[in-house]
Amino acid sequence: MNGPTHRDAAADRRADADVGVAAGAAQRVDRYAGEWALFVDWCAATGRVSLPATAETVHAFLLGCPAAPATMTRRLTAIDRHHRDRGVAVPPRSDQVRDLARGRAARPVRQALEPAAVDTALRRLPIDGWTGGWFGRRDRALLVLAAAGIPYRQLARLHVADVSVDGDGCVVATPSVSHVMPVGDDPATCGPCALVRWLRVLDLDATRSTRVLIAALQRRPAVDAASVHVCSQTLAVDPRTAQLPLLPPIDQHGWTPLDRPAPLSRQSLSQLARTAAAGQVTAHKAVAALIQDPSPAEPTTTAAAAVPPLTYDAHRWRRGVDQRIAARSALADLGDTLQHIDARIAELETRTKALLADQDAR
Template sequence: MNGDRRKVGDALDADGPGPSDSSTWSLFRDWCAATDQSALPADPCSLARFLDAHPAGASTQRRRIAVIDRVHRRGGLAEPGHTVTVRLALNDRRREKAASVRTAAAAIIEEVPVDGWPSGLFGRRDAMILTLLASGMTPTEITVLRRGDISVDSDDLVISGDHRIPGNLFGGRPAHRPVEIYRRWAEIQSTLDRAGSTRMVADTLDPNRAPAAKPCPPPKVVPAARASEPLLVRIDRWGHTPWAPDPLTRISASVLARAHLTRQPPTHRGHITEPGADRETGVLASVPDDVVLDKCYYAYGTAARRNAHERLSDMGERLEEVESRIDALLRQLDAIAGGERE
């Protein structure tokens, strides 16, 4: 405790605080001690409860958060005030907007498709967008989320370790609990991890698929190699996602959410068009009967393409280096030729 107090004193003295800053930290530390909470480091939920237990004007609350954040920053710790939980606790307008989105989304969430190609693909992603917005997050916050930022705790969805989305966000309907909405989208991402084929994703979304054909449920923990990939990705009109996943933009997330909330969701073509397919029917040329494909050929092919993508990612820089060396050699030849002429 004495070490913590010295660290706190150093943190406050470094910025030349007034008496009110010291009293703010003392008030927070005493409240944490009384409620058996950790003051350093402080949990964002604890900070939100502290603000709720000590009501004040917006400017006073912001100053309190700034003081507590500064103590953590000087101590090399994560700042609890820079979280969705605390921002919601502080901003009345933001809470009201989240409540409005939540009410509207609860009325239409059942209309967002979760099966069928390609409507189910877009629907599962868009349902995830609506869930995050209804929980109080902003389009900017949700579009920077990574797959590793999401975890499941019983019936609740936890974002970035501090923002908790309750299971009853949209009421008591099991199929539309945040955890189920997340798992449906995670199933798509898990399928894309194994093989980025629209055919396989379409099979996953087929509402008439036999029970034996259903894919295994997504893992509880996102693979470490995928944890840094964006949670929400761009999908083109044919249902393809980039090999190197591109995050959805803030504007796109806002437009999609508004379209659903105003009951004007975008429509998508209902068949797959791939290279070699008939443009009208989308049907691929049949495979000869004497060709037997390994059951893992999709995985092998996509792994090879992903490996090629990674190995050739710096090809542009390599070509520029070669061109620079060629230019240098040409200049040397010109200098030699010019010297000989003299």
Template sequence: MYATTPGTRDVPTQPAPRLSARDRHVWVLFTDWCAATDQPQIPATPQQLARFLRENPAAPATQRRRVSVINTVHRGQGHPAPGTDEAIRRALNTTRAARLHRVSALVAERLPNIPVTGWPAGFFGRRDRLILALAAAGVGFEPIARLRRRDLTVPGNRGAPLLLCIDGARLDLPESREIPLGALYREWTEVLGFLDQNDVTTTIAEHFKAGRDLTGFDAGYRADDRPLLTSINRWGHTPLDPAPPTARAVAAIVHAHLSGTAPAHILPPPKPRPRPAKSPDRYPIDDGRVLDPHYYERGTAARRSAHHELTDVTDLLDDIEDRADQLSAELDGILNDVP
């Protein structure tokens, strides 16, 4: 079904969802503005919505309601909600904008000092740099922890905003020179692409230790349902079953970097192994000892003599055993005769 508005292109639309009289007034205002500016009402882009808000000034509460109504209509017709764009959210919430501006300034200051090479510092650094960039872009700690690989994509053209999908809502995360979110995302997908091909972290540890480049490994990265981020223990190893960090862990990572208390992630040097006691090359010899030249003959004769003398030992032991049995029988008879 096509709805044609004078002065606009023919665009496929669906009936708008049921709205209250107050919200219907907002939607009519938006559609009239779209018709006047020769733009489609469905789907609207974030830039188009930002222009609508700029050209129709109102109190912040009124503007937020307008964005909410426009988002509702878009979602009802299966389109991304244009009002979820971070720039629009900041424009409607000055307190949020001021807070994220401070966070972004700190993140931009910290990023150059976070390593992307070396083991395991580079492994931690690439993950933490992406977490910091997402937090500076306005993504909450809980959504960051729940991110799946398929939730974040980078358009082909450089400088375009990253597309983030959270709970079915699409967010546009714009690039900036101070926080190059796309580049930071690629740094981490290079790590994940390498792990997809090699499975165990010992292989990437050797790669980092050797100072090799990871460029190009993001080509093997698979945007599937696995967690985007991963937990890392102090030795640089990840769980065998992919396990993302918790929201509390994400918050701790962000706070540690912003406060300048993040660990260096330097492994302690291996403990030296104790050296085995060195055996002497020469053993001392008692030069004063004189051996009898006939000791062998004497020893052989002594063993032969003992063999002959002990030949009757078995018979003697058998005789003793027989006498013991006899005495035992006699004793039993005596005891049985006692009245």
């Protein structure tokens, strides 16, 4: 009689390992059997699905069955374990669920922006002129994103690469869900169009000169119902632009810290969106059109013949872009310095007025 072979021994070891894994999984599940049973019973009583569960269901369960933070954490662990052991995606943790599990006070419910107010603001915010159109395009993009229901916390983390436009609308990818924004009927209030207009000038600011950006903003007519949908084509931006924050801060001079990418905070985004939706359009500094190089009214034939033909040199253009980036790095603190000077002037002016008033009082 033949004894067991090496193949039989290997099969026995694999079987023992499978049994051990199954037993370990069963033990983990049984440790949270009470919490899982409570969740299943609550879902059955409220007409909800326990497996797979949604983030809204988990949040409603924690609200409906209040307990100490440690108990809530254990219940969340039980829900996650049962989903994983059955090969089902774990429900995402919302900010409200995290707050409940940590014993924090519930955050105030975000008030949605009124659609009519958003439409009015989109028609009022400018898209042309420097610096009004520069601010206006960013704030229009912020308005349509906020109106789509994307939390300001997530808006503060968005990058240009998170927005894709394919001609049928746009998709904004956030950590929790992808928001689809369809094309609007009116180009003046179309959400994808507002995003495209902002991304185009942001791409110019990141890859070209400020002169090119200003010229592009000063050549644009106002947007109305007869305008063309600029979102009808696929939008492509430079790879460097794709890594930038979608909603960067802009100082009073129109400068954006793209060499030190930092998005606006969620508090600033919320304030900007609500201010714009309320119809309070900030008057930004206007800069006159760029002065073109003077040229003779009637050029002579000899002078015209002496002008060499223009040729596009990619290497020369690349050197120019690199020089601009280097200059921006060297002048990175210029905006802060100018703001400090403005603040100092205002302070001295206030002190001077106070001294004059005190002198008159004497």
